Amino acid sequence: MYRLALNMLFGDRAKLAMLLCGLAFSALLMAQQSSVFFGIMSWTYTPMVNIRAQVWVSDPMVEQVNDAKPLRDTDLGRVRSVDGVAWAAPLHTSFVQARMQDGNFKLITLVGIDADTFAGAPAVLSQGRIEDLRLPDTVIVDEWGAALMGRMGVGPDGKPRNTPLQVGDTFEINDIQARIVGICRVKRAFTGGPFVYTTYDRAKGYTLGARRTLSFMLVEPQKGVAPAELCDRIERDTGLKAWTSDTVIWSWGERSLARNTFWWFWTNTGIPFSFGTAVLLGLFVGIAISGQTFYSFVLENLRYFAAIKAMGAGMGVIARMLIVQAFTAGLIGFGLGAGMAQAIGRVMIEKGMPPFVMYPQILWATFALVLGISLVSAVIGIIKVSRVDAASVFRG
Amino acid sequence: MFKKRLLLFALALAGAGAALQLTRGTATETPVQPPPYEPAIRDKDGLIAAAGLVEAVAENTLLGSPTSGTVAKVHVKVWDKVKAGDPVLTLDDRDLRAQHAVQKAAVDAAAATAERAADVARRWTGIKDSGAVSAADLLSYQMAAKEAQAKLALAKAQLDQTAVLLDRLVLRSPIDATVLQVGVRAGEFVAAGAKAPVVLGDITRLQIRCDVDEQLATRMREGLPAKGYLKGESSLAGAKDRSIALKFVRIEPFVIPKTSLTGASIERVDTRVLQVIYQFDRPTGRALFVGQQMDVYIDASQDAPGK
Amino acid sequence: MSRLAHTVAVRATGVDMFFGTPENRVVALKQAGFEARRGELIMLVGPSGCGKTTLLSVIAGTLTPQAGAVEVFGQRLDGLGQEALTAFRRRNLGFVFQSFNLIPTLTVAENVMVPLLIQGRPFDEAHARALAILDQVGLKGREEGRPNALSGGQQQRVAIARALVHEPPLLICDEPTSALDKDTGAQIMQMVRDLSRSPERCVVVVTHDHRIFRFADRIAEMEDGRISRVVDDPKLLDTTHL
Numbered sequence: 055m056y057r058l059a060l061n062m063l064f065g066d067r068a069k070l071a072m073l074l075c076g077l078a079f080s081a082l083l084m085a086q087q088s089s090v091f092f093g094i095m096s097w098t099y100t101p102m103v104n105i106r107a108q109v110w111v112s113d114p115m116v117e118q119v120n121d122a123k124p125l126r127d128t129d130l131g132r133v134r135s136v137d138g139v140a141w142a143a144p145l146h147t148s149f150v151q152a153r154m155q156d157g158n159f160k161l162i163t164l165v166g167i168d169a170d171t172f173a174g175a176p177a178v179l180s181q182g183r184i185e186d187l188r189l190p191d192t193v194i195v196d197e198w199g200a201a202l203m204g205r206m207g208v209g210p211d212g213k214p215r216n217t218p219l220q221v222g223d224t225f226e227i228n229d230i231q232a233r234i235v236g237i238c239r240v241k242r243a244f245t246g247g248p249f250v251y252t253t254y255d256r257a258k259g260y261t262l263g264a265r266r267t268l269s270f271m272l273v274e275p276q277k278g279v280a281p282a283e284l285c286d287r288i289e290r291d292t293g294l295k296a297w298t299s300d301t302v303i304w305s306w307g308e309r310s311l312a313r314n315t316f317w318w319f320w321t322n323t324g325i326p327f328s329f330g331t332a333v334l335l336g337l338f339v340g341i342a343i344s345g346q347t348f349y350s351f352v353l354e355n356l357r358y359f360a361a362i363k364a365m366g367a368g369m370g371v372i373a374r375m376l377i378v379q380a381f382t383a384g385l386i387g388f389g390l391g392a393g394m395a396q397a398i399g400r401v402m403i404e405k406g407m408p409p410f411v412m413y414p415q416i417l418w419a420t421f422a423l424v425l426g427i428s429l430v431s432a433v434i435g436i437i438k439v440s441r442v443d444a445a446s447v448f449r450g
Numbered sequence: 451m452f453k454k455r456l457l458l459f460a461l462a463l464a465g466a467g468a469a470l471q472l473t474r475g476t477a478t479e480t481p482v483q484p485p486p487y488e489p490a491i492r493d494k495d496g497l498i499a500a501a502g503l504v505e506a507v508a509e510n511t512l513l514g515s516p517t518s519g520t521v522a523k524v525h526v527k528v529w530d531k532v533k534a535g536d537p538v539l540t541l542d543d544r545d546l547r548a549q550h551a552v553q554k555a556a557v558d559a560a561a562a563t564a565e566r567a568a569d570v571a572r573r574w575t576g577i578k579d580s581g582a583v584s585a586a587d588l589l590s591y592q593m594a595a596k597e598a599q600a601k602l603a604l605a606k607a608q609l610d611q612t613a614v615l616l617d618r619l620v621l622r623s624p625i626d627a628t629v630l631q632v633g634v635r636a637g638e639f640v641a642a643g644a645k646a647p648v649v650l651g652d653i654t655r656l657q658i659r660c661d662v663d664e665q666l667a668t669r670m671r672e673g674l675p676a677k678g679y680l681k682g683e684s685s686l687a688g689a690k691d692r693s694i695a696l697k698f699v700r701i702e703p704f705v706i707p708k709t710s711l712t713g714a715s716i717e718r719v720d721t722r723v724l725q726v727i728y729q730f731d732r733p734t735g736r737a738l739f740v741g742q743q744m745d746v747y748i749d750a751s752q753d754a755p756g757k
Numbered sequence: 758m759s760r761l762a763h764t765v766a767v768r769a770t771g772v773d774m775f776f777g778t779p780e781n782r783v784v785a786l787k788q789a790g791f792e793a794r795r796g797e798l799i800m801l802v803g804p805s806g807c808g809k810t811t812l813l814s815v816i817a818g819t820l821t822p823q824a825g826a827v828e829v830f831g832q833r834l835d836g837l838g839q840e841a842l843t844a845f846r847r848r849n850l851g852f853v854f855q856s857f858n859l860i861p862t863l864t865v866a867e868n869v870m871v872p873l874l875i876q877g878r879p880f881d882e883a884h885a886r887a888l889a890i891l892d893q894v895g896l897k898g899r900e901e902g903r904p905n906a907l908s909g910g911q912q913q914r915v916a917i918a919r920a921l922v923h924e925p926p927l928l929i930c931d932e933p934t935s936a937l938d939k940d941t942g943a944q945i946m947q948m949v950r951d952l953s954r955s956p957e958r959c960v961v962v963v964t965h966d967h968r969i970f971r972f973a974d975r976i977a978e979m980e981d982g983r984i985s986r987v988v989d990d991p992k993l994l995d996t997t998h999l
Contacts, residue, residue, distance in 0.1 A: 055875065058863060058867055061862065061863050061864075061867055062862045062863060065860075065863060066861075085469070107482060127721075128661065128721050130499070131500050132665060134497075134745075137496065137497075141490060141491055143489060168489075170487065170489070175485065276493075301479055302479045355860070361852070361854065362871060362875065364817070365852060365872050365875055366843055366845075366850065366872070366876075367843070388466065390461065390462050391465070392468075393462070400472065411476050412469065413473060417466075417469055417470060443820075445820045447931075448813060448814055448963075
């Protein structure tokens with residue numbers, strides 16, 4: 055009977071196409087919009103991803119990673135004096151204007167790392183060596199920044215062409231020369247501009263006006279000390295705020311700076327609202343289209359279901375037939391929608407814009423919602439069929 | 451028809467599979483990698499961390515000039531080891547030398563005068579009894595001889611004085627030391643009491659001045675052992691132990707404002723530090739310079755030995 | 758079971774059936790009594806609104822009468838629950854509808870398989886039996902086509918194949934020829950007679966098409982919610998009002 059149910063579903067190609075379009079479209083909208091949303095939100099805690107350390111220490115008033123409140127240099131000694139700390143390194147982050155050679159200004163995220171150990175250095179350098187950062191007036195910029203700060207010129211075909219910054223190119227930060235000795239590959243950020251790495255001491259020079267330059271401290275716990283436990287100790291002993299650096303959103307601990315940054319943006323900006331409405335709209339459109347289509351499918355087949363009922367099929371069998379039909383349509387619709395979403399996603403990831411992060415959870419939630427839509431449609435159909443009198447088949 | 455349906459299923463499955471595959475990367479956290487160069491690892495509890503600056507033991511001798519004058523000769527270069535008494539600088543001494551020659555001639559003249567007066571006195575004394583001379587004249591001859599003797603002594607003393615002054619134009623090292631800085635060249639003028647032209651220091655034994663945050667000062671006690679890690683020694687990363695053992699010298703009794711400030715006019719001092727002095731032997735085979743920074747870990751986990 | 762012992766296949770006595778609210782009541786059956794035997798083809802005839810479709814529904818177990826007893830092959834249908842009625846229909850009944858009720862999105866063979874599949878038979882067995890009976894109704898070669906591609910007569914032949922594929926002891930035909938022309942209707946009735954002829958099977962045909970009365974063994978005439986008379990020969994009927 056279920057095979058017949060499927061044959062009934064697949065028999066009407068126009069209706070099937072409509073049904074699958076509705077389901078696939080809603081799956082696409084939900085998956086794609088949520089992924090872009092989480093992609094944009096993942097940009098908010100980009101520094102946590104680009105600058106890796108087990109524990110971050112900040113001023114007690116800091117709420118999120120883009121809002122550094124400077125510490126005193128001697129705080130480094132205080133953190134290093136906390137039991138359980140294996141090492142602690144200074145970190146400077148700030149948003150400053152960089153002046154390009156053509157006179158243009160660009161906002162950059164200046165990152166100063168410890169010149170001795172390079173703790174917090176970018177993991178992937180596509181050009182150059184990190185050691186060259188010890189040379190005078192040197193910086194490492196990220197690939198996106200190199201392109202963003204590149205020179206506009208005319209290509210061989212006569213069209214305007216952007217030449218990305220190369221190793222050896224220079225620009226200025228606060229009238230101090232910055233010579234590029236490396237290009238790194240890091241994640242883009244929501245606030246500020248491209249990441250420009252230099253040494254901690256040189257960052258002091260680049261930010262002339264700033265009185266304190268210690269934004270964060272990167273801390274490594276000793277073997278056997280859990281990061282969260284070390285955070286407790288640091289907070290107790292120094293009165294500073296300590297954070298863990300986990301960035302996988304479903305395993306965020308209470309102390310995760312990324313998590314706090316995420317929720318800070320959640321509560322303080324309109325991004326979640328605008329994207330939430332888009333996702334909800336996708337859901338409603340999906341429910342409306344596919345529910346409507348499936349309902350009309352049931353209506354059209356109502357007399358046949360009544361005949362099947364008269365021929366001795368119980369409501370259980372008919373209900374299961376409808377569920378099989380609805381869920382098959384749901385599964386295929388989900389698969390097609392997910393396929394389209396991931397295709398769009400791959401293009402977006404390739405271009406880097408807009409950010410696209412499809413968590414498995416997004417996929418599962420979409421799956422559950424599409425099946426939910428199917429279930430609702432099936433239930434409506436079942437109710438409709440169960441109300442039909444088997445005797446109605448005898449009336450012409 | 452059946453094939454088409456299969457195609458639809460396959461398409462859906464492929465779509466879901468590709469989407470699932472795309473999600474796989476998102477589940478992984480960027481791993482925390484160790485820094486490119488291994489930092490100094492704290493391996494025990496109860497440590498006080500401080501920032502230290504390397505300086506010479508007994509601090510540095512800023513050699514000054516007692517007189518103003520032009521530098522005639524610089525006897526040393528930076529890094530020269532000098533013994534106590536070795537000449538360091540010589541100032542221009544031509545005027546004193548000229549005076550010295552005049553005074554030497556004056557001594558000779560006075561000696562000749564004294565010799566003649568003594569001879570006259572002796573001769574008249576020998577014929578005293580003959581009565582060829584009055585007692586009064588004899589006394590006068592004897593007095594003249596004495597006077598000439600005194601004038602000779604004066605001339606000699608003046609010569610000696612000039613010799614001492616000449617010697618003073620040669621600046622000598624008061625201690626066994628290494629020349630750390632030479633700020634003058636021959637021909638330059640140095641004023642008495644002005645900026646020291648030469649810095650001497652004993653750098654066979656170095657000491658380190660540690661800034662301990664005032665909030666950690668309560669944990670500091672006398673005689674605590676400590677270890678230091680030199681900044682910029684990341685080339686030694688991975689070496690088993692690159693720490694330098696430090697020996698306690700003293701705690702400066704005065705908590706002072708932290709000195710390494712940027713100097714901006716709006717600057718207010720809000721950090722005070724306790725300074726603690728440690729001493730250490732210059733490690734062999736490792737470059738180490740006065741003025742270098744060091745990360746210092748003071749071991750406050752146990753009671754200070756012997757105190 | 759005791760089915761063989763009875764020559765009576767269907768017996769309905771004193772059946773009352775009315776629709777609507779108590780104030781605005783439409784009486785469909787009023788103390789109706791009806792009897793059909795095994796091995797016969799009995800026709801229910803009468804003017805529109807006389808209650809023949811309602812009586813058919815009661816016999817088929819798709820309507821439960823307000824009063825009276827209905828017995829099919831010795832089993833009382835009144836008082837059975839919905840589930841038991843459904844199971845009864847599944848086992849004992851074959852249907853031919855006026856409007857064919859063939860599922861347009863299924864193939865001819867799949868339509869015929871439906872009763873077997875409802876009984877829970879394996880797909881392959883059902884398919885084989887469907888092909889066999891489609892051969893009998895002369896539709897060999899059209900099995901994988903869609904019903905809509907067939908003519909009205911061919912569609913009704915598919916319906917007959919579907920009604921008989923599971924060999925039900927009671928075949929119920931509701932106006933089987935009203936959508937067909939004279940010759941086709943005669944062919945269909947001939948086919949119903951030929952295929953369903955069995956000493957065990959009872960065929961009840963509701964119709965007002967007097968051109969097919971000749972295929973009946975007996976004819977029961979209905980009037981105002983009850984059987985007015987039963988005749989053996991259609992010529993005895995007054996067909997002027999039909």
